[in-house]
Amino acid sequence: MATWTSFPHTRDYAFDATSVRKHWARLHAGDREPLPTNAKVLAAWALLHQGEFRKAFDAGMQLGPEGTTVANKAACMYANYLEPREKNKHELFLQAAERAAAQAAAEPDNANAHFLHAYALGRYSQGISVAKALTQGVGGKIKSSLENAIHLEPGHADAYITLGTFHAEVIDKVGALIGNMTYGARKDIALKLFEQGLALIPKSPIALIEYANGLVILEGDTRMDEATALYERAAKTKPLDAVERLDVEIAQAELAE
Template identity: 60%
Template sequence: MARWIAFPYDSAEYTYDAATLKKRWVRLHAGDAEPLPKDDKVLAAWVLYHAGEFQKATEAGLKAGAAGITVANKAQAIYANYLEKSEKTKLALFMEVVERAEVQAAAEPKNANAHYLMAYALGRYSQGISVAKALAQGLGSKVKNALETAIKLQPKHADAHIALGAFHAEVIDKVGSLLGRTQGASKDTGLAMYKTALELNPTSAIAMIEYANGLVMLEGDKKMKQAEKLYADAAACVAMDAMERLDVEMAKAELED
C-alpha cells in the first residue's frame, strides 16, 4: 500500500484509549450508528480511525478479519474523500471500498454500514467520474437502493439520510427534475432526508454542509442565506475526532471563498 497523506491537523485531542473511546462511542458514532465492537482488535482500529490515522486504521481493520471490514472501509473512504490528491488514486480507493462492502453486505445482509459504506464510496466515485456518466452506467439506482436498505435496517443512521438527500439533490441538479424522476429523485424527499439527518445528529457539521449544498442545488439562490447560515454553524461545531475536524475546516474554507 502506497504511503497515504497524513492527517494535517494536531490529532492529540482525538487520540482516545480504548476505555475513553467506549465512553464516547455513542457521541462519536451518532452519524453511522455503528454498534460498539466486541473485538479488542477492531476497537483498536477505531482508535486509529478517530485519531486520523486512516492508513493504519484501514490496515488494522483488514487484519482483524470480517469484524474489522467496516472500520477499514470507513477509514479508506474518508481518507480518499478528504485527503487524497490524485484523482486516479482516489477513484481506485473508492472502488476497493465498494468491492469489499459488497462482499460484506452479501455475507451480513443486516449490517447497515456494509450497505451505507458501499453507497458512500460508490456515490463519491460517481461524483468523480461525473454524475451524468454514473447515472448512464446504472450506478445511481445502486447507490439509492443501498442507502434505502441501510435506513430500513437502521432508521437512526443519520449519515445514510445525508447521503440519500445528496443523491436526490445531485441527480436533480445534474439532469433536472423531469429526468431525475426516472432515477427516482425527488426534491421533497431530498430536503426531508437532510432535515431528518440533522434531527438525528444535530451537532453534525457534515449534515449542515450537505444540507446547505442541497438547498442551493434544489432551491437555487433564494436559499443562499440559509445555506450560508448552515455553513457558519458547521464552522462553529466542536470536532470530536479527525473526520469531524476535516468537516469543520471544510466549512471554514467555504465561508472564506
C-alpha cells in the same frame, strides 16, 4: 498501495480504546455502528478517530470480516479528505465499494455494509462526475443501498443525509422529470431526507454542510442565506475527532472564499 498523506493533527485526538468506548455514542451518532466487543476492532476504530487512517485501515484488514467496516470507513474518509491524486482516490472508493458489497452479501442485516457501499460509490461518482456515473448504472446501486441501510437502521442519520444528496444531485444533472422517472428522485423527498438526518444529528458538521449544499442545488439563491447559516454553524462546531475536524475545516474554507 501508494503512501497515504498524513492527517496533521493526530495529537489533538489522542483516542485509545477507553476513550473511544466512552464517546462511542457521540462519535457514531450518525452511522449507529454497534460498539465492538472485540478489543482489536475497537483499537482500530480508535486509530480512525485519531486520524491515523492508514493504520486503521491496515488494522481492520488484518482482522478479517470483523474489521471490514472500520477498514472501509478509514479508506473512504482518507480518500474523501486527504488523498490528492484523483486516480488513487477513485481506486480507493471502488475498492471500498467492492468490499462493502461483499460484506453486505455475507451480512445482509449489517446497515453500515450497505451504507458504506453507497457512500463509496457516491463519492466515486462525484469524482468522475455524477452524470457520467449515472450512465454507468451506479445511481440505482447507491439509492438501493442507502434505502437498505435506512430500513435496517431507521436512526441512520448519515444515510438520510447521503440519500438526500443523491436525490439533489440526480435532479441537478438530469432534471426533475427524468430524475423522477428514472431514479425516483424528487425535490420534496430530498429536502425531507435532509431534515430527517439533521434532526438526528443537529451538531454534525458534515450533515450541516451537505444540507446547505443540497439547498443551493435544489432551491438556488432563494435559500442562499439559510445555506450560509448552516455553513456558519458547521464552521463553529467543536470537532470531537479527526473526521469532524476535516469537515469543520471545509466549512471554514468555504466561508473564507
